[in-house]
Amino acid sequence: MLFDFNLQTDINKNYDVCVVGTGPAGITLARKLSETGQKVLLLEAGGLGYSEQSQAFYECETVGHNAWPKFSRLRYFGGTSNHWAGRCRPFDSSDFNPREINGLPGWPIRYSDIKPYLNEAMEILDLDKKMGFQPVNDDLLKTRFSPDAYSNSPPTRFKDKYLSEIESSKNIDCYYNANAIDMRLDTSHQSITHIKVSNYNNFSTTVSAQKFILCLGGIETPRFMLNCKNQIPTGIGNSSDMVGRCFMEHLNVRMGSFLYRDIDNTEGMQFYADDAFVIKNTIGKSNITFGIVRKIKSYGRTKEIKNFFKNIACQMEIEEKIQFISEFKCPGMGNIGTLIEQSPNLDSRISLSKETDSFGLNRTKFDWQINDFDKKTIRKTGQAVAIEFAKANLGSVRLSDFILDETREIEFGRHAHHMGTTRMSESPQYGVVDQNSKVHDLDNLYIAGSSVFSTGGACNPTMPIMQLCLRLVDHLTG
């Protein structure tokens, strides 16, 4: 059933599970739990479409590198799936090998723990199971990098795919315009008893359930937990001061440009750093894209400018487009783009700003930092891929100055993948949730989404988010 909480006066029933957030994580959990007969309350802060009234709650105070936190997520039914791009790549088993980075442990689970959920995750994301994850180019580079294999979701918009199913579900009550604004603990501070929910007309109520799952995304989940400070001043689940720490993105570094020998070939090339190269250099993983400028006929410049204006309305990276036009390239030239693993780092963090929103909750203070480990990953990867490209006789590479000159600041951007802020760990000393995604400090509070990633690999997060959600359903109902 679907309800507009702006029009409701109360939420009466008791539920088995309360799921907060209707992005890919929240919708998947609610659907799968309801299939096992669980009575689910699903809460969504936004409405059924975009509104500035809801999106304004994603305004942050940025003090570190800018990851555009207001616009790199969407605050309405379906969450950020309403504008995600759909690139999917599973983690490698090596992502789960025991290791220590910056004094922090890696994943406390193994790849075999999430592998059984790959097929169902692919179904949810409408990936072609027969095709699987295909390498996009032949084995052009001989050592240190292999062709990257991925698959593209249409992309699945969770609102379009699942809204009517949720509306007609007997076991799910979904309230939209229902902002979770507080959590209440029992007297021993061991369990969550209630969540306080408010609509946009200043009406609030509390809801109860046996279990609660937060699915608010990698920035909002820690912000919400830190804001629940009525009973514990440092926030709920934060006894080790780990909530909000280790914010990780995938680093989007423009490594440089290249000239491809085969100027008639307009296919892009994507490579993935081999494990041996990563381990030998003690660096993070990486996906490297050689994107070739399309073969340009006469008046090609006009065509590019036309395309630029045609696309500008739906492109986020407008400044990059402008730069592209001003640095017009010849056929065969292209830019080297990247999706690089950032290491978990205590100083890269989300905490509370002094500024508050209209519910009186502190806004996010967003301090995204990379460290020497990440700089080494970027420089070693850039230099190695340029050497391999030349050795394979594919053409020549011009690396950005900051790759070779360590006195220069590395220029990098984001991929809108918000990870690590409630990381999974065996011990509460190093993270917020345990191997089953349960908050260490509490009996009945769980977290789903990429905030639980202990490390982020160099794969897009939504596929593994789905696998972890399906695993959580098995844990809760098994």
Ligand SMILES: Cc1cc2nc3c(=O)[nH]c(=O)nc-3n(C[C@H](O)[C@H](O)[C@H](O)COP(=O)(O)OP(=O)(O)OC[C@H]3O[C@@H](n4cnc5c(N)ncnc54)[C@H](O)[C@@H]3O)c2cc1C
């Ligand atoms: C432009 C763009 C492109 C992307 N492309 C890719 C890609 O190609 N591949 C990939 O794997 N990933 C991609 N991503 C990332 C992907 O969108 C996320 O991994 C995914 O949406 C995360 O799902 P989620 O359910 O954890 O969080 P979200 O989708 O962010 O959902 C969180 C939900 O919580 C709700 N909420 C927030 N606060 C409250 C509150 N207080 N009370 C109640 N509800 C609340 C929100 O309204 C929202 O519905 C992209 C992201 C962007 C921005």
